[in-house]
Amino acid sequence: MPxxxxxxxxPSEIGTELAMLRGGISGARWIDAENYHITLRFIGDIDERMASEIVEVLSEIRRPSFPVTLEGLSWFGADKPRAIVAKIKPTAPLVELQxxxxxxxxxxGLQPEPRKYTPHVTLARLRSASTLAVADYLSVRGYFRIPQFEATRFVLFSARESTGGGPYLVEAAYGLQG
Incomplete structure (x- = not known):
């Protein structure tokens, strides 16, 4: 596995709603709606033996399903914006699953994730967008109403080596109990 x-x-209907927010920033590379997701844990490039261990250890997780709420748009990168994201409310069930x-x-044996967990959906990667352009974009599109959805499973994704944004493949799926 890569x-x-x-x-x-x-859900596809939420991906469609988020895709309607695309456009309006020069230098943005917009992610295709079918590749929208909420990352729980980045693992990285690993060998087949470790991949098998990961599949097995994830299958031992027993957690209830839970609602997921999108809270609005933001950006990552402080004074040098590098991504437009849809923020996800960090509820206890989501943070505990992560x-x-x-x-x-x-x-x-995997190394700890060094970054603080911030649940989000990446909508666009930014190369040379100014802070002002991003602020203008967010002032127009930053608030939206998208209904909650129920997380009924988490998945192990694979991605080809690239700059991010997909395509992503589901390697394994793990149900969350109702």
Missing amino acids: RLFTGLEL ADQERRLRRI
Whole structure:
């Protein structure tokens, strides 16, 4: 398996709603709606033996399904914007699922994730967009109303080595109990 990460898929109707927010920033590379997801844990490039261990350890997770709420748009990168994102409300069930994965993956030998977990959906990657252009974009599109959805499973995705944005393949899916 190539580059791996875990995440939550978005229902297609929510992906369609988010895709309607595209455009209006020069230098943005917009992600295709079918590749929208909420990353739980980036794993990286690993060998087949470790991939098998990951598939197995993730299958041991038992968590309830839970609602996921999108909270609006933002950007990553402080004074040099590098991505437009849809923020996800960091509810206890979501954060606990991510932390459970982190603990289990560290136990089998993966290095700890150095970044603080910030749930989001990446909508666009930015190359040379100015802070002003991003602020203008967010002032026009930053607030939207998208209904909650129920996370009923998490998945192990693979991605080809690239600059990000897909295509992503589901390698394994793990149900969340109702």
